[in-house]
Amino acid sequence: MNILASEASRRVLRLGLLSGSFILFAGVIGMIAAFHEREVVNDFISLGQALLLATPFVTSYVATTRMTEAGEDPRVALAGGLAIGLLSALPTVILLLFNSDEYRYLLDASLKLIPFVAASYLAWKSHAQGNEMRQAAATWLISALLIGIVTFGFALIFEVKGDLRGVLVHVDRDWVEVVTFDHRNELWTGIGFLLAASAGAGLAGVIMRIMPDIPRRALLYGLGVTLLVGAFGETVRLILQENLDRDTLREIFRRDTLRQNSAAVLFIVSTAAGFLWAMFGGRAQSQFAALDNSSRHKIRNLGMLVFAALLLALPWLIGRTLSDVAVTIGIFVLMGLGLNIAIGLAGLLDLGYVTNYAVGAYILAVLTSIGPLGLFKGSFTFWMVIPIALLAAMCAGFLFAVPVLRMRGDYLAIATLGFGEIIGKLALSDWLKPLIGGAQGVQNIPKPFLFATELKNPEQLYYIVLVASLVTLFVSIRLNNSRTGRQWMAIREDEDVATAMGIDTARAKLLAFTLSAATGGVAGAIFAAKVGTVFPNSFTVFISINVLSLIIVGGIASNPGIVLGAVVLIGMPELLREFSEFRFLMYGALLILMMINRPQGLIPSKLVMHEVQAGVKTKVSTGD
Amino acid sequence: MALLEVNDIHTFYGNIHALKGVSFEVDNAEIIALIGSNGAGKTTTLRTISGLMAPRGGNIVYDGREISSTRADLLVARGISMVPEGRGVFAKLTVEENLDMGAYVRTDDDVSEDLDSAFEMFPRLQERRKQFAGTLSGGEQQMLAIARALMSRPRLLLLDEPSMGLAPVLVDVVFEAIQRIASEGVTILLVEQNAHMALQIANRGYVLQSGEVAISDTAANLQQNEVVQKTYLGID
Numbered sequence: 001m002n003i004l005a006s007e008a009s010r011r012v013l014r015l016g017l018l019s020g021s022f023i024l025f026a027g028v029i030g031m032i033a034a035f036h037e038r039e040v041v042n043d044f045i046s047l048g049q050a051l052l053l054a055t056p057f058v059t060s061y062v063a064t065t066r067m068t069e070a071g072e073d074p075r076v077a078l079a080g081g082l083a084i085g086l087l088s089a090l091p092t093v094i095l096l097l098f099n100s101d102e103y104r105y106l107l108d109a110s111l112k113l114i115p116f117v118a119a120s121y122l123a124w125k126s127h128a129q130g131n132e133m134r135q136a137a138a139t140w141l142i143s144a145l146l147i148g149i150v151t152f153g154f155a156l157i158f159e160v161k162g163d164l165r166g167v168l169v170h171v172d173r174d175w176v177e178v179v180t181f182d183h184r185n186e187l188w189t190g191i192g193f194l195l196a197a198s199a200g201a202g203l204a205g206v207i208m209r210i211m212p213d214i215p216r217r218a219l220l221y222g223l224g225v226t227l228l229v230g231a232f233g234e235t236v237r238l239i240l241q242e243n244l245d246r247d248t249l250r251e252i253f254r255r256d257t258l259r260q261n262s263a264a265v266l267f268i269v270s271t272a273a274g275f276l277w278a279m280f281g282g283r284a285q286s287q288f289a290a291l292d293n294s295s296r297h298k299i300r301n302l303g304m305l306v307f308a309a310l311l312l313a314l315p316w317l318i319g320r321t322l323s324d325v326a327v328t329i330g331i332f333v334l335m336g337l338g339l340n341i342a343i344g345l346a347g348l349l350d351l352g353y354v355t356n357y358a359v360g361a362y363i364l365a366v367l368t369s370i371g372p373l374g375l376f377k378g379s380f381t382f383w384m385v386i387p388i389a390l391l392a393a394m395c396a397g398f399l400f401a402v403p404v405l406r407m408r409g410d411y412l413a414i415a416t417l418g419f420g421e422i423i424g425k426l427a428l429s430d431w432l433k434p435l436i437g438g439a440q441g442v443q444n445i446p447k448p449f450l451f452a453t454e455l456k457n458p459e460q461l462y463y464i465v466l467v468a469s470l471v472t473l474f475v476s477i478r479l480n481n482s483r484t485g486r487q488w489m490a491i492r493e494d495e496d497v498a499t500a501m502g503i504d505t506a507r508a509k510l511l512a513f514t515l516s517a518a519t520g521g522v523a524g525a526i527f528a529a530k531v532g533t534v535f536p537n538s539f540t541v542f543i544s545i546n547v548l549s550l551i552i553v554g555g556i557a558s559n560p561g562i563v564l565g566a567v568v569l570i571g572m573p574e575l576l577r578e579f580s581e582f583r584f585l586m587y588g589a590l591l592i593l594m595m596i597n598r599p600q601g602l603i604p605s606k607l608v609m610h611e612v613q614a615g616v617k618t619k620v621s622t623g624d
Numbered sequence: 625m626a627l628l629e630v631n632d633i634h635t636f637y638g639n640i641h642a643l644k645g646v647s648f649e650v651d652n653a654e655i656i657a658l659i660g661s662n663g664a665g666k667t668t669t670l671r672t673i674s675g676l677m678a679p680r681g682g683n684i685v686y687d688g689r690e691i692s693s694t695r696a697d698l699l700v701a702r703g704i705s706m707v708p709e710g711r712g713v714f715a716k717l718t719v720e721e722n723l724d725m726g727a728y729v730r731t732d733d734d735v736s737e738d739l740d741s742a743f744e745m746f747p748r749l750q751e752r753r754k755q756f757a758g759t760l761s762g763g764e765q766q767m768l769a770i771a772r773a774l775m776s777r778p779r780l781l782l783l784d785e786p787s788m789g790l791a792p793v794l795v796d797v798v799f800e801a802i803q804r805i806a807s808e809g810v811t812i813l814l815v816e817q818n819a820h821m822a823l824q825i826a827n828r829g830y831v832l833q834s835g836e837v838a839i840s841d842t843a844a845n846l847q848q849n850e851v852v853q854k855t856y857l858g859i860d
Contacts, residue, residue: 483728490714490725496676497712502700502729502776 008072012063012080016087019059023052024091027179030170031582036178039257040230047231048178052194053201054227056088060205068210077206085202089195092179096194099164099171100187107164111155119144214278221274226267230258235322235575242319311466315459324458325574327530330465331523332570335547336554336562337472338519343548344557344605345480346512347492349413351544352400352420356517358427358539359396360389360524362436364445365534371444373437382448382529386522393521394514401513405506408495420544427536441535445528461530468526472519473559479515480557488512546570553594555601564602626685627652627811628673628780633682633692635665635672642668644835645682650780655802655812657822657843659856660832666815667709669832670782673813674706675699686780701729705778709785711769715758719749722757722768726775735775742771745801763794770801780811787818799825819856823847831856 026032036048060081067077098107123140127133157167164171173184180190181197208216229236234256240249252262288296315323335357342348366373367380367388404415426432428439436442447456448464455461479485487508490498499505528534546569554565569587576583594601626649635643643665650656658666671677673684675696684692691699714722723742727735743750746767752760757768766786773781783802787795795818803825806812816822823829823843831839831852839849846852853859 486725486728489717490728493714493716494712497708497714499676499696500674500700500706500708500712501725501772502697504695504697 008067008070008076008080009083011066012083013087015059015063016056016084017091019055019084019088020091023055023088024095026051027092027095027175028168028170029582029585030175031585032178033170033172033174034582036174038231038233040227040233041263042254042257042259044260044263046178049181050227050231052179053197056085056198056202057205057208059088060084060202061209064206064209074210077210078203081202081204081206082199083202084205085199086195088202089198093191093194095164095171096176096179096187096191099176102187104163107158108155111151111158114151115144115148118147214275217278218271218275221277222267222271225270225274226258226263229266230263232575233257238321239318242317315462320458323462325571327458327461327465327526328574329566329570330462330469331527331530332547332550332566333469333563334465334472334519334523334526335543336550336566337469337476337559338516338523339547340516340551340557340559340562341476341479341488342512342516343551345476345485345492346488346509348509348512349409350416350513350516351413351541351548352416352418352423353516353520353547354420354539354541354543355396355400355423356393356520357524357527357543358423359393359517360521361528361534361539362427362442362524363389363392363521364525364528365442366436368529369442369445371442373435373442374444382446382525386525389521389525390518391521393517393524397517397520398510398514400517401510405509417541417544420541424536424539424541427539436534439536441533442528443533445532445534447532448529458530461526464526468519468522469563472522476559484508484511549591553591553601555604558601558603558605561601561603561605568602626650627687628813629685630669630673631683631685633669633672633679633684635668635677635679637668642835643672643679646832646835646837647682648830648837648840650811650813653806653809653811654828655806655814655826657819657826657829658813658815658832659817659819659822659829659852660838661817661855663834664832665835666832667784668835670706670784670813670815674704674782697729700776700778703777703779704782705773705776705780706782707766707769707773707784707786709788711762711765713757713760713765713768713772716756718754718756719760719768720753722772723749723775726772729776738775738777742774745804746771763790763797766790766794766798767801770798770805774805774810778810780813781805783812783814785815785817787816787821795821819852823857 023032032048032051034048035051036046038047039045040047040050063080063084064077067080097103119140122143123136126139127136131139158164161167176190177184179194180187181193183190183193208219211219233253237249237253237256240252244252252259258266288299291299310317314326318326335353338356339350339353342350342353364382364385366375367385368374368376368382370377400416400419404412407415427436430438432438447454448461449455450460453460455464487498487503490501490503491505491508495505498508527538531538550565550569551562552565553569554563555561573583573587576586628650630646630648632645632647633643634641634645646665646669648656648658658669660666668677672679672692675691675694675698679692682692683690686699686702686704691702694702714725717725720739723739724735727738743753748764749767749771752764757765760768770783770786786798786802790798799821802812802814806825814822814826823846826843829841829843829846830837831846839846839852841849847857
C-alpha cells in the first residue's frame, strides 16, 4: 500500500496504463494488423510488432528520465520499467481473453461486475473526501444505475452480435496472430510471449536510459536508422535502385524488406557511426567554433555548395517515383513560402489560400489546353502563361483582401475561409461550366517545352519547381529585411500602434495579401501542367489547411522551417501510402504532439525562438 | 494662434455617445493636462485627435488645417505623435528596432542623431538597446514608448496615461522627461488619472466629465479648485 502511494509508482501506473491503452486502441482500430503487413526486417519483425514493442520501450524510457532526474535508485527504475512493460500488455491480454471461446464468460461477468465495482469505488472516494455516509450512499446508487445502464447496453449489443468481433471489427484473427507473436492456437503461450516481449521492451527502455551517455546515443542512433530504413524499405529501395545493380539490390532487400543480414550490418554500421559522432562530434563542433571567421565561412560555403549540388542532382539520385513526390513537395514549398508572407510576416491568418492555387491552375488550363475548353488551342505556351497566372492570382488576392481589410484575427480567418469555399463552388458551378468545364474540369493540358524538349517527366518538372522556389525564397528574404517587412512586423505586433508609427496599415495589408497570392498562382499553374488535367475537387479547403499546417509545423516565419515542414507533412503521407487510412490518423497525432511539445516548429525563426524561451507573451503592452 | 483647436467634437462607439461636444485648445509649447475619472472620455479624445477614431460632429484644426477626417498614419508625418495607453511597445523587437520603427515616417538622414539623443534622455534604454522590448520593466517600456514617439520629430506629443502601473520613483523619472521634452519646444497634451502629478507640470488643464469639459483653468488654479481637490486630488 505504501509503495502504491508514492509519487514514482503512481506515475509508473499512469504511464503504463496509458501505453497499454494506446496499444489496445491501435489494435482495435486495426492499425497493428495493418502494420503487420509491412515487415521491417524480413522474417524477423514487422512494423506492427515494432509498434507493440516500441510503445513500452519509449514509455519506460520517458519514465526513467523523470526518475533519474528525481534521483531514484536504478533498481526502482528497473522495477518501474518491468511494471510498465507488463501494464502495456495488460489491456491487450484482457481483450484476448474476452475474445477467446474459453474465457468469454469473463466478459459477461465483468460487464455485470463493473457497475458495482465502479460505484463502490466512487462511493468510497466520496466518503474518503469527508462527505457524509448518506451522500456516499447516494453516489453509489446513482453511479451504479448510470454505469449499469451503459454496461447493460454493451452486454445487449454483444448478445445480439454474437461475439466481440461483431462490435470491434478489427479484433480478428490477424490481430490475435500479431499480438500473440504467431501463437494463435495456444492462447496462454501467446499471452506469455506478449507479456515477456512487452516486459523486455520496458526493461530495455530503462537500461537504455541509465546507460552511459555515449553508448546510449550510439545505440539509439543505430536503432533509429535501422527502424527507419526498414519501415521505409520501399522508398529506400527505390533510391538504391537508381544507383545499384539488381543483384546487389537483391542481396540487401527481399522484395521491399531488408534482409536480416543487411539489417544487422546497417545496425552495426550506424551504431558505430553514432558512436564516433558521440565521441568526437562535440570536439569537432568546438573546433569548428574555434576557427576564425573566414575559414568558418569557407566551410559553410563548402557545405552550401554540396547542398546545392545535391539539390541539382536530386532527381537522378532518387528516380522517377520519388521525383514525383519531390515535385509535389516543391509545389507546397512554393505555397508555404507565399502564405508565410501573409501569416508569418504580416500576421494575417488567411485560410482561403487555395483560392490563389485554383486561379493559377485554371488560368493555365484554359489558356494552354489543346482540348475543347482550351481558348487558344496551344498557341499559348506554359512559359507565357506563368506570368499571367502570377498576375491573375495577385489580382484575386487583391480583390479578396479589399473587403476584409478591416477585419482582424479570428474574424479575418473565418472570412478568408469563406472565400476558399466560394472558389470551390464557383469551379463546380453550371454558370462557369462553358468556360472551365464544371465537374469534368479542363483536360489535355500540354506539358511545358524547353528548347523543343518536352518536360514530361517529374525529373524534369522538378527543376521548374526548384527554380520557382529559389526565386520565391530570395524575394521573401529580401522582403523580410526591407522597409515593407518592417511595416508588416509592426502590424503583426499591434495594428493600432503601427498606425501610430505612421504606417498605412490598409496598404501594407493589401500588399501582403497580393504578394502572398502570387506564388500560389505559380504553384497552381505548375500543378496543372504536371497533372495535365484540372478538376474542381483538387481545390478543397484541405489545401489551405495543409499549407497552414506545414508552416506551423516547420516554424512560422522561418524559411528553412517551411521547406522542412513541406517535406514532413506532404512527403511523409506520400511515402506512407501503404499505411492506407492510418496515415491521416498519424498525421493528426503528429500535429497534436508537435503543438504540445514543440509549438515553435521544427526550425523556429529567431523571433519565435526567443518568444518561447523567454516566455514573453504576445501582448506585453497592456497594463501591468 | 493655437497649434491645436478642438471644436465641439462628438465621437461614438457604435451607439454609445462617448464625447458629447468636447472643445479645447492647445497653444504652441504648452503642456496641457486632460484629467478626469475612468470613462470620462480622456482616451477617446486622444484617439480622435490622432485619427484612430473619426468624430461624427465638430472639427479639429491642427496648425491651421482641418484634420478631423485625416488618416492617422498621415498625421504622424505632419507632426502628431502618440504614446498609446499601456505603452504598446513591440515586445518582439529590440529596443533599437522599436526606436527605428518610431522613425518610420522620416526620410531624412538624421535618424541616428535622434537615436543618440533618445539614449541620452533615457540612459537605461542605451544599456538595453539590444534587448527585446518585452523583457523590459514597465517603467523602461514607458520610457521606450516615449522615446519612440519622439523619433518621428513631432510638434505635438499625445501622452495617454504615462504613469499607469508605474512605481512612484519611475513616475517621477517619466514626468521629468516630459518636462524636458516640453522645454525643447514640443507641445504636449497629457491625459492622466494621476491628476496631482499632471497638474504639477502642466500650464493649463481641462477636466473631463462624462464626455464633456466640466472645468477649464490654469493648472495652478485647478490645484486650488475645491471640486478638483475633492474629486481628483483626494483632498478634503
